[in-house]
Amino acid sequence: MSGVRRLGARWRRRRPLRTRLAVAASAAVALVAVGVCAAAFFVIRYELLHQLDLSLTQSATRVIQENRGEGPQTVAGECRYLSAPACAQIVPADPAADPDAAYLLPVATPVREVAAGQRAPYYSNVSRFGQPLRMLTTPFGDGRALQVALRADPVEKGVRQAAVLLAAVGGAGVLLAGLLGYAVSRTGLAPVARLTSTAERIAATRDPRHRIELPPGPPGRQDEVTRLAASFNTMLGELEQSVSSQRRLVADASHELRTPLTALRTNAELLARGDRLTPAQRERASGALGRGIREVTGLVNDLIELARDEEPLPLLEEVRIAEVAEHTVAVARTHWPQTPFQLEAGTGAAEAVRPGVPARLARLLTNLLDNAAKFSPPGTPVEVRLTAHDGGLELTVRDHGPGIPAEDVPYVFDRFYRAEAARALPGSGLGLAMARQIARAHGAELTAGAAPGGGALFTLTFGAQGPPGGSHAP
Secondary structure: OHHHHHHHHHHHHHOOHHHHHHHHHHHHHHHHHHHHHHHHHHHHHHHHHHHHHHHHHHHHHHHHHHOOOOOOEEEEOOOOOOOOOOEEEEEEOOHHHOOOOOOOOOOOHHHHHHHOOOOOOEEEEEEEOOEEEEEEEEEOOOOEEEEEEEEOHHHHHHHHHHHHHHHHHHHHHHHHHHHHHHHHHHHHOHHHHHHHHHHHHHHHHOOOOOOOOOOOOOHHHOOHHHHHHHHHHHHHHHHHHHHHHHHHHHHHHHHHHHHHHHHHHHHHHHHHOHHHOOHHHHHHHHHHHHHHHHHHHHHHHHHHHHHHHHOOOOOOEEEEHHHHHHHHHHHHHHHOOOOOEEEEEOOOOOOOEEEEOHHHHHHHHHHHHHHHHHHOOOOOOEEEEEEEEOOEEEEEEEOOOOOOOOOOHHHOOOOOOOOHHHOOOOOOOOHHHHHHHHHHHOOEEEEEEEOOOOOEEEEEEEOOOOOOOOOOOO
16 A cells, blocks of 8 residues: 555656646546446336336235135236236245145245244345346235236336446546546636746746736635736845845946046055155055045945844844933034034933844934935034834924935935035935944834924934834844
8 A cells, every 4th residue: 555655646747737726626536426426327227126016016906805715826927918917926935835736936045934923024135037026026915915016127228328328427427527627627726827937938038027826816816826926026026126126236336436446556556666766755655545445445334234134133122222322422422522412311211121133223323313414515414313202202303504405315224325515525325325234124114304494314213112123234
């Protein structure tokens, strides 16, 4: 039996899913069709025999009523013909009381037992006159038994015809089951076939823009396979977006790195000819080379930080946002001594905690503070306010600089985007993109807008529930 199971498992592994589904569906329908035909055959056979037995019972009753008190004898013997009445004979329990004439129907020991009252009435099949007969043996009274027989070949013929007809119907049912099974597998697995074809095409072309065609209809009424195809399309959309984002990042990074690398090479070539330069020129070239190295290093570090968007989620801890804000503001004061930083924590906000990674949250706030200080005129304050409301937590960073033009607001968080007014200032255009990435990884939302009275206002909003809902690293 285990060998048969192994062969079956090997066959299933070597056959495509469509073939296995077609065979399974066909086998199920064929089994039902054969079962129904077999049940119908036995029902028809039972009914035909039952009707013949009822005729024998009626004939026996009539003979008993017409020959009450008669001794052992052959009462009627014309059952060799289809239209003739039943053959009938009276048989005693004692063989010595048999008549001189031979019995028409076979007399066996069970017949004597019925006559003696030792056995119940019974039906049997016998053969006489070259024809099959159905015979009933029943008590006649006073130690006698009555045997009644009728031709059974019409019933047998009817049973054979029913068997042939039902076998033909069953065969047609099996054939139809095979066709239906193939149709069901082909129709049911059509979305899977399209999914497979799309996946193979993407693997061959490495182009995630392909999509699976979905049947029309509301999403709530789609079947499981259609929902699988829809999920695959969603995954392809995310993959396409990721690939496009990576390509755009590489292109933007290449563009941004080209200028500082060219400057580094130029300054390095100048220093290589140091014997032709004056000490002042060498000092200027060395300073420019150092600044270029720091600029490239900062840009590469920012790119590495952005690439961490694909890292696994690190261990989280309960972070007190007010403490992180105090620390980053203190660091910003040392980096931007000409800019006063003001920190205000509202009621309930000082003790508020959220799950997160302190270093990443500190990097987020540092980027916001550096951006605000960079655009603030010397001596104008940068205001940091932390407030709690409706179970949520909100942190705002406001400067008193030129603000963000309305046409630039939708793009301030894009990688490498720099507004017209910021292109002359130091920076790579990655700080705000990194800040929004960290915020979203912590389940928060970072927005930008114009502050009342002038300047820019950045708002970091934490919901009532902490931690990152997605799979990106904070």
